[in-house]
Amino acid sequence: MSDWPSVSFRFSLPTKVIFGRGAAEDVAKEALSLGIRVPVIVTTAGGSLRRHGHIDRVEEALSKCFQDVKVFDRITTNPTTELVDELVNYIRVEGADGLVALGGGSAIDTAKAASLVFMGGGRTKDYLLGVRKGKEALPLIAMPTTHGTGTEVNKYAVVTDPELSAKVAIVSRHIYPKVAIVDPSFMDTLxxxxxxxxxxxxxxxxxxxxxxxxxxxxxxxxxxxxxxxxxxxxxxxxxxxxxxxxxxxxxxxxxxxxxxxxxxxxxxxxxxxxxxxxxxxxxxxxxxxxxxxxxxxxxxxxxxxxxxxxxxxxxxxxxxxxxxxxxxxxxxxxxxxxxxxxxxxxxxxxxxxxxxxxxxxxxxxxxxxxxxxxxxxxxxxxxxxxxxxxx
Ligand SMILES: [Fe+2]
CATH class of the missing domain: 1.20.1090.10 (Dehydroquinate synthase-like - alpha domain)
Structure with missing residues (x-):
């Protein structure tokens, strides 16, 4: 252990992980157990997830248990504070109470940030700059479709403030996804x-x-x-x-x-x-x-x-x-x-x-x-x- 500066750590992973091909089918059961009544699927604007049937797959799985499933498909690469604000507003207008983030880091991080800002109020910018902290977040299920970010199991949400040219992470223990559904079959089409x-x-x-x-x-x-x-x-x-x-x-x-x-x-x-x-x-x-x-x-x-x-x-x-x-x-x-x-x-x-x-x-x-x-x-x-x- 000589090359460790210190051996002392705390470990708690509040995210429930469901890993494996076919895990995506569990999404409705997990959303129900989180007490969600109106879920929003948060996903990318590019169209490839739609084209490959991934959004339909998640929407259909949710529809088995939920009458009302919303889809916010406006996520772009390097998401901005404005995009998070837009999602927060969408959640409010649509009366949603839980998020299912389907995509790469951009979709999951936007959803994580929005889950915090929705509950805490104010603008995303304030959270990015540490002016506001947030005390709780909407329940969030993360479903990664890429094998890169690992954001489904951590406390970071990277967002860009275009006015300041600042790409930084909101860091909060409240934004760990409640559930990470890691289904490698989503990644086959990458x-x-x-x-x-x-x-x-x-x-x-x-x-x-x-x-x-x-x-x-x-x-x-x-x-x-x-x-x-x-x-x-x-x-x-x-x-x-x-x-x-x-x-x-x-x-x-x-x-x-x-x-x-x-x-x-x-x-x-x-x-x-x-x-x-x-x-x-x-x-x-x-x-x-x-x-x-x-x-x-x-x-x-x-x-x-x-x-x-x-x-x-x-x-x-x-x-x-x-x-x-x-x-x-x-x-x-x-x-x-x-x-x-x-x-x-x-x-x-x-x-x-x-x-x-x-x-x-x-x-x-x-x-x-x-x-x-x-x-x-x-x-x-x-x-x-x-x-x-x-x-
Ligand atoms: Fe990274």
């Missing part, structure tokens, strides 16, 4: 680009948790488990024996994503997420997982110098030997998962480096300092500059 990006998000959660200054035996256990599952998929895809649709891949990744979600509930994320949130605040169309991937090679170079012992353990899980191989490993994972893009492809130039760092320092200082020894401006400048140059 296109390959999103499969890679969301898997990388889950990997980033596991890595950042394991390399944070807030580690404990419990967060390590979940983070290492997530890494092992993702390493299995990475190795199979690298040698050509697996594709995203191979039996077992989605199920393992759904579990990995959830496990990493518990890991960051304990120990939070760090520098990589702080910088990615700053990027997304300036470029709202950027997918979170892809943004993380674009920063990750340079970040790995910094971390392998900072925490060589822990990094060596990570490298071994993925089949390597030395901590110095970490950035090459990350680069190869990015290649295998089809995420090879640079920040330049999204319009970022070297002259933006200071703005990105200042945004992260202003709004995400808690994540920047969640690394043993902290992180200096030189290191941040190195990560962002190298990432813009695609190195």
């Amino acid at each position: 296109p390959s680009g999103l499969s890679g990006a969301t898997t990388f998000d889950a990997l980033a959660h596991a890595l950042e948790s394991y390399l944070s200054k807030s580690v404990n035996p419990l967060s390590d256990m979940f983070a290492l488990e997530a890494m092992k599952q993702i390493a299995w998929v990475y190795r199979g895809m690298k040698d050509g024996s697996l594709i995203w649709g191979s039996p077992g891949v989605r199920d393992r990744l759904a579990w990995a994503s959830m496990a990493a979600g518990v890991a960051i509930d304990q120990s939070r994320t760090g520098v990589l997420h702080a910088l990615e949130h700053a990027l997304s605040a300036f470029s709202p169309d950027l997918h979170h997982g892809l943004g993380l991937a674009m920063l990750a090679v340079a970040w790995a170079r910094v971390m392998e110098r900072k925490l060589p012992e822990r990094v060596a353990k990570i490298v071994k899980i993925f089949g390597g030997r030395e901590p110095e191989e970490f950035h090459e490993l990350i680069s190869d994972i990015i290649r295998v998962f089809g995420l090879e893009k640079s920040l330049r492809d999204y319009g970022f130039e070297e002259e933006d480096v200071d703005d990105i760092i200042e945004n992260a320092r202003t709004y995400l200082g808690a994540l920047l300092s969640n690394v043993p020894g902290g992180v200096g401006d030189e290191e941040l400048r190195f990560i962002v500059t190298e990432s813009i140059l695609g190195r």
Whole structure:
């Protein structure tokens, strides 16, 4: 235990987890047991969940027990405080009393934030900036359709305030979903680009948790488990024996994503997420997982110098030997998962480096300092500059 700064933690996961193919059929029973009378399905605007029949599936399952099922299908990527306010207003107007969030992190986080704001009153902005805290939340069932965020099992809801260009998390013990229904069959239809990006998000959660200054035996256990599952998929895809649709891949990744979600509930994320949130605040169309991937090679170079012992353990899980191989490993994972893009492809130039760092320092200082020894401006400048140059 010598590399733990302290061994002391509290663990309580107030979320009931129902995991497995077919778990979605339990949604009505769970909503009833939460005392919900008028549920709202909160889901994405893009249409792919509708096209693949996932929204109908949940709507039909709920309709067996509920006469009145509402559908709020206006969720977009990087949801804003206005979108949460819109959902809060919708819940009020429609007389709903419980939420079923179906989608990726954007849908679930919008629903989590709205569940708190609805009960506490006021504007979402106030909760994001910590002016209001909230004491209770509407009951919420989270049904992830991607294997990335892990938000179905933690206390964070990431929302963007477009006026301030601030993408930050509302952190509240009241917004743990009451139930997480993790049904990997929803993920079978995830296109390959999103499969890679969301898997990388889950990997980033596991890595950042394991390399944070807030580690404990419990967060390590979940983070290492997530890494092992993702390493299995990475190795199979690298040698050509697996594709995203191979039996077992989605199920393992759904579990990995959830496990990493518990890991960051304990120990939070760090520098990589702080910088990615700053990027997304300036470029709202950027997918979170892809943004993380674009920063990750340079970040790995910094971390392998900072925490060589822990990094060596990570490298071994993925089949390597030395901590110095970490950035090459990350680069190869990015290649295998089809995420090879640079920040330049999204319009970022070297002259933006200071703005990105200042945004992260202003709004995400808690994540920047969640690394043993902290992180200096030189290191941040190195990560962002190298990432813009695609190195
Ligand atoms: Fe994330």
